[in-house]
Amino acid sequence: xxxxxxxxxxxxFSDLKAQVNMVTYAGNTGKETFYDVTEISDGTxxxxxxxxxxxxxxxxxxxxxxxxxxxxxxxxxKNRFGFILQLSNDLKNILxxxxxxxxxxEDIRFMKTNTLPYxxxxxxxxxxxxxxxxxxxxxxxxxxxxxxxxNGVPNxxxxxxxxxxxSYAKTVHPWDVTSGGNVYYVSGEAHGYDWxxxxxxxxxxxxxxxxxxxxxxxxxxxxxxGTPASANPIGGLDSVNYSGIALKSWGRCELRSWSTTDFNTxxxxxxxxxxxxxxxxxFLFNSPCDPLNPTATSPGYSGYSPESCCPVWGASSICIDxxxxxxxxxxxxxxxxxxxxxxxxxxAVIAFDSTGNMLWWNRLYHEITPAGDTVGxxxxxYVDALAIDYTNNKLVVAARAHGNxxxxxxxxxxxxxxASAYGFQNQFTGTNGNIHESWLGKLRLxxxxxxxxTYVAEMAEGTGSLxxxxxxxxxxxxxxxxxxxxxxxxxxxxxxxxKISSNGDVCILGVGRRTITTKNGYQKMVKPFWGGKSCWNSxxxxxxxxxxxxxxxxxxxxxxxxxTQSGGSNTEMYGLYKTSxxxxxxxxxxxxxxxxxxxxxxxxxxxxxxxxxxxxxxxAILVYYVADSLNNxxxxxxxxxxxxxxxxxxxxIYPNPAKDLIYIDFPTHNHDKFNYTLFNVVGQKIQEGxxxxxxxxxxKTSxxxYFLELYNTQKSIVRKIVIE
Numbered sequence: 036x037x038x039x040x041x042x043x044x045x046x047x048f049s050d051l052k053a054q055v056n057m058v059t060y061a062g063n064t065g066k067e068t069f070y071d072v073t074e075i076s077d078g079t080x081x082x083x084x085x086x087x088x089x090x091x092x093x094x095x096x097x098x099x100x101x102x103x104x105x106x107x108x109x110x111x112x113k114n115r116f117g118f119i120l121q122l123s124n125d126l127k128n129i130l131x132x133x134x135x136x137x138x139x140x141e142d143i144r145f146m147k148t149n150t151l152p153y154x155x156x157x158x159x160x161x162x163x164x165x166x167x168x169x170x171x172x173x174x175x176x177x178x179x180x181x182x183x184x185x186n187g188v189p190n191x192x193x194x195x196x197x198x199x200x201x202s203y204a205k206t207v208h209p210w211d212v213t214s215g216g217n218v219y220y221v222s223g224e225a226h227g228y229d230w231x232x233x234x235x236x237x238x239x240x241x242x243x244x245x246x247x248x249x250x251x252x253x254x255x256x257x258x259x260x261g262t263p264a265s266a267n268p269i270g271g272l273d274s275v276n277y278s279g280i281a282l283k284s285w286g287r288c289e290l291r292s293w294s295t296t297d298f299n300t301x302x303x304x305x306x307x308x309x310x311x312x313x314x315x316x317x318f319l320f321n322s323p324c325d326p327l328n329p330t331a332t333s334p335g336y337s338g339y340s341p342e343s344c345c346p347v348w349g350a351s352s353i354c355i356d357x358x359x360x361x362x363x364x365x366x367x368x369x370x371x372x373x374x375x376x377x378x379x380x381x382x383a384v385i386a387f388d389s390t391g392n393m394l395w396w397n398r399l400y401h402e403i404t405p406a407g408d409t410v411g412x413x414x415x416x417y418v419d420a421l422a423i424d425y426t427n428n429k430l431v432v433a434a435r436a437h438g439n440x441x442x443x444x445x446x447x448x449x450x451x452x453x454a455s456a457y458g459f460q461n462q463f464t465g466t467n468g469n470i471h472e473s474w475l476g477k478l479r480l481x482x483x484x485x486x487x488x489t490y491v492a493e494m495a496e497g498t499g500s501l502x503x504x505x506x507x508x509x510x511x512x513x514x515x516x517x518x519x520x521x522x523x524x525x526x527x528x529x530x531x532x533x534k535i536s537s538n539g540d541v542c543i544l545g546v547g548r549r550t551i552t553t554k555n556g557y558q559k560m561v562k563p564f565w566g567g568k569s570c571w572n573s574x575x576x577x578x579x580x581x582x583x584x585x586x587x588x589x590x591x592x593x594x595x596x597x598x599t600q601s602g603g604s605n606t607e608m609y610g611l612y613k614t615s616x617x618x619x620x621x622x623x624x625x626x627x628x629x630x631x632x633x634x635x636x637x638x639x640x641x642x643x644x645x646x647x648x649x650x651x652x653x654x655a656i657l658v659y660y661v662a663d664s665l666n667n668x669x670x671x672x673x674x675x676x677x678x679x680x681x682x683x684x685x686x687x688i689y690p691n692p693a694k695d696l697i698y699i700d701f702p703t704h705n706h707d708k709f710n711y712t713l714f715n716v717v718g719q720k721i722q723e724g725x726x727x728x729x730x731x732x733x734x735k736t737s738x739x740x741y742f743l744e745l746y747n748t749q750k751s752i753v754r755k756i757v758i759e
Contacts, residue, residue, distance in 0.1 A: 055640075055641055056640055056660055056661055057126055057657070058557070058591075058637060058638065058640050058641070058657075058658045058659075059643060059647065059657055060636075060642075060646060060647040061091065061647060061654065061655040062086060062647065062655050063651060065087030065088050065090075066086070066630075066652055066653040067084065067085070067623070067655040068085055068086075068609075068623040068655055069083070069609070069610065069623065069657060070609045071084075071145050071621065072610045072611065072612045072657075073146055074612055074672045076154070076156040077740055078755070079184070080122040080124070080612075080619065082119070082120045082657065083118065083120075083142075083146055085141060086655075087113075088116065089132065091647075093644075093645065096131065096132055098133075098134065099131065099188055099190050100133075100136055101135050101136075101192060102190065102191045103191060103192040103195060105195070107140060107163075107165060107176055107197070108165055108172050108173055109138065109140055109141065109166055111173065112138055112165070112167075114137055115140075115142065116134050117135045117143040118143060119132070119143055120132055121133070121184050121188075127643040127644065128644070131184070131188055133180075135163070140163035140164065140176065141165060142163060142164050143162075143163050144162050144164055145208055147159075147160050147210075149212045149213060149215070149357065151357045151358070151425065152425065152534075152535070152537070153537055153669070153672055154672075158180075158183060158212075158216060159179070159180045159182070159189065160177065161177075162210060163175060163178070169201075172197045173200075174198050174200030174204065174222070175198050175204075175205065176196060177210055178193075178196070179192065179240065180192065180193065185740065186740075194239060194240030196220075196236055196240045198220060198222045200224075201227070202224050202227070202349070203221075203224075203349050203351045204221045204222060204224065204350070206530070207530040207531045208220075208531065209233075209350055209351055209353045209364075209531065210353055211353045211362075213355050213360040213389070215238060216237075217236060217237055218235065218240075219233060220233070220234060220353065221350040222234060223347065225347065225351075226347060226348070227345055230283065231281075231347045232280060233279060233350060233364060234277065234279045235277075241277075242277035242279075243278070244264050244275045244276075245279075245390070246263045246265070246272075246390045247263055247388075247390045247391035248264075248279065249261065249280075250279050250281050250287075251267060251275045251279075252277055253269055253274050253275055255269065257269070260327075264278060278391070282348040282350050283346050283347050284319070284331055284341050284346045284348070285331070286329050287324075287329055288324035288325070288326045288329050289316070290314050290315055290316040290385075292312055292313050292324070293323055297314070298312055298317055298322065298323035299311070304398060304402060304403070305395075305478065305482070305483045306445055306450065306451045307405040308402070308403050308404050308405050309403040310398060311337075311403070312335075312336075314393070315368075315383035316348075316368065317335065318339055318381070319339050319370060320332060321333060321334065321335060337402050337403075338373045339370045339372055339379070339381065340370065340371045341369070341370060348367070348369070349367050349417075350364060350366040351365050351418050351419065351530070351531075352366075352418055352420055352421045352530075354423060355423075356425075360389035361388050361394070361480070363384065363387075364387070365384050365418030365419075365420075366383055367383065368381045372411045374411065375413065379412075379413060381398070381412070381416060382399050382416040382417060383398060383399075384418060384421070394483075395483040396483065397485070399416065399432065399445065399476065400445060404442075410441065414438035414443055415438070416436045416443075417435045418432065419433045419435050420528060420529070420532065420533040421533075422533045422534065422541075424539045426537060427477070427580060429480060429539070430477070430478045430479075430483075431476075431541055432475070433474070434474045434475075434476065435471055435473045435474065435527070436463075436471070437470075437471050439463045439468060439472075443462075443463060444474040445485055446490075447459070447489045447582060448461045448462075448517075450485060450487065452479075452484050452485065452486050453487075456488075458490065458582045459516060459578065459582055460489050460490040460491065460516035460517065461516075461517050463523065464500075464516065464521055465495065465500070465520060465522030467523060467524065472490055472491070472492035472526055473526050473527060473528040473545065474488065474489070474490050475488060475489050475578070476488035477582075487582050488582060489582035490523075491526055493545075493547030493549055493551065494521050494522070494549035494551070495522040495523055496524070496548055497563075500521050500522070501564065502515045502517065502521070508554065509553045509586070511554035511562075514563075525548070526547040527547075528543050528545050529543065529546075529609060532544065535613075537670050538667060540577050540578060540586065540667075541580070541582070542575075542613050543577075543611075544576075546573055547571075547572060548570075548572075549563055552574070552588045553589070553664075555662040555663065555664055556660075557589045557638075557658075558592070558637070568599075569600070570592065570600050570603030570604050571592075571604040572591070572592035575591060575620050575658070576588040577613070587662050589660050591606050591608055592604070593605045593624070593634040593635035594638055603635070604633075604634065605632075605633040605634035606622060606623070606625065606637065606656060607622050607625060608622035609622045610622070613670050614659075614671070615666065615667055615669070615671040616661045616665065617661030617662060617665045620660070621655070621656060621657050623655055623656055624636075624637070624654045624655075625653060626654075631652070632653070632654060636648070636650055637656065637658075686700060686752065687700040688700075688754050691756050691757060692756075692757035692759040693758055693759070694733075695732065695734045696732055696733070696734075697743070697756065698730055699729045699731070700729070701729070708747055709747050710723070710726060710745075710746055710747065711723060711725075711746075712744045713731070713743055714741060714742045715740075715741055715742075721741065726745065731743075733758050737758070738758055740757055741756050741757075
């Protein structure tokens with residue numbers, strides 16, 4: 036035990052000393068964008084996106100083109116490369132490039148696995164935008180790769196599924212994958228006339244039956260509404276082809292109560308108030324729905340009706356608990372509030388178990404207040420991202436409201452489950468009305484009860500009514516959002532890319548104006564009382580697990596003139612990943628219609644050999660922000676391995692790959708005694724002992740990737756080895 040404590044101290048001290056920020060561009064005169072980033076369990080990183088060409092990648096870097104059987108609809112595409120870069124664990128080298136043939140897809144937009152965060156990398160899934168006509172199912176594809184880079188470099192798609200998509204679904208790709216490889220996804224449009232539904236693919240990429248969903252398409256081409264799927268009158272379960280949740284009101288009873296009892300029952304709203312109706316669409320109607328004879332008479336009990344223009348609802352986010360395969364859907368309903376003749380959008384977060392039973396749903400605001408008043412919520416509200424806090428068993432919700440009214444997304448200090456709860460920014464402040472302000476909340480996974488929340492609404496340029504200085508020294512003298520009454524401005528959280536650390540801290544990307552930055556931030560905003568002007572900016576932020584304070588907040592934007600405001604407002608950030616040392620974020624520097632990079636460059640540092648110091652045209656961006664407040668040894672893919680390629684000693688390990696014996700050559704420590712431990716990729720000890728004659732026998736060790744730790748009381752080092 037003492038040795039491991041000593042090693043932990045040595046590793047942490049070494050890693051902290053070595054921490055440096057990295058901020059770089061990538062690409063050349065073409066257009067390049069990085070969309071998503073993740074770490075895999077050999078300690079390397081994957082970054083995906085698109086590029087007009089791959090000439091900016093050194094010719095010596097291995098490149099593998101993905102093959103697939105079938106045709107991907109991309110006839111209207113821009114002839115780009117969708118790619119994945121595999122970067123070394125220090126991000127300094129491109130190890131491999133996997134890409135589609137030029138023009139096959141528009142990009143690689145998202146990457147996901149079927150395993151828990153910070154655990155062994157499982158199967159790797161991607162989604163890619165496509166550009167084609169509606170009849171040809173333009174939208175996006177979901178695909179499974181035939182390898183995950185840890186066990187081998189992928190060179191083909193195991194399967195792919197074509198998803199017709201427009202608006203929400205096209206923009207943000209709502210999908211996620213279960214532990215067993217089933218993929219839940221949304222197809223269609225949002226707030227239109229045509230169609231949208233949530234479906235599930237089996238592990239072969241084909242639409243499957245979800246037993247307790249209530250809409251099923253039969254093999255004879257007909258449709259049956261009911262549950263379970265085996266109860267359908269035409270041959271039982273064998274006759275069901277696949278199931279779905281139809282996100283449309285006309286002629287349907289989806290997400291509505293089918294009985295008077297369910298429709299009239301009052302339920303807890305998760306925050307001290309109540310709501311009427313078992314299902315989230317009940318509030319739009321004045322009666323339950325008979326699936327054999329659908330009716331849609333409005334308004335509902337709180338004064339809302341479906342918007343007559345748009346029978347299709349808007350589904351925007353899906354996430355899955357990999358431990359039990361429960362599914363969480365974020366969406367909103369385009370509606371009309373009759374008492375004030377106001378068009379509106381009302382949100383809902385819905386939980387289903389793995390069989391399709393609805394577990395609970397949450398509106399994110401009061402419909403019937405704790406005092407018993409039935410109210411409307413005039414500002415438009417949307418769900419922008421969902422993620423699982425596995426440590427605290429919470430669903431993390433990123434939402435957004437357009438404007439402000441008496442009843443809005445729940446305030447951070449009005450949490451019924453915890454009277455002492457508070458958020459960094461408890462509520463909307465100021466008098467600006469026609470703006471979008473973002474919000475974060477945590478709901479208990481088992482029942483949807485809210486436990487914590489904060490608004491994410493950065494201050495407007497030139498606002499007064501600033502509050503007192505925040506007491507946290509890392510807030511660097513910024514005024515507390517919970518004192519004073521400053522005007523806030525539109526603030527967006529990046530959609531469907533929010534990451535949760537191993538202790539429940541919440542990492543987001545956003546766009547704001549006078550963005551609050553922390554003392555340890557890499558790029559800071561000028562404070563409002565110093566006189567300099569802000570600019571629109573992208574930012575990276577991590578809140579503590581209860582949203583009490585940002586532990587880190589930094590801008591990613593061109594260095595602007597604080598007098599004229601020129602030079603900034605020129606970045607878009609899309610993907611992020613929390614490591615044991617910091618946060619990696621990716622995106623792009625924007626270009627104008629003449630393909631010239633807009634404004635000034637971001638302040639780069641430690642640019643790798645594959646990077647660039649200035650943008651040219653639309654250029655990809657990668658930042659790695661590190662700080663003491665971001666350090667968490669449990670946010671490490673390889674449990675127990677803190678320094679995969681440390682340079683504490685100059686040694687040579689050979690052969691690598693090895694079959695029978697591993698030899699270790701210590702040029703400067705040849706007479707020192709060392710012990711060794713061999714770990715697999717998730718940090719499990721495979722064998723250990725005292726190093727004798729500088730050799731280790733691996734003849735009985737299974738093939739695979741391992742980490743060899745060599746140590747004594749003075750030195751320690753870890754090296755990756757392959758046994759074949």
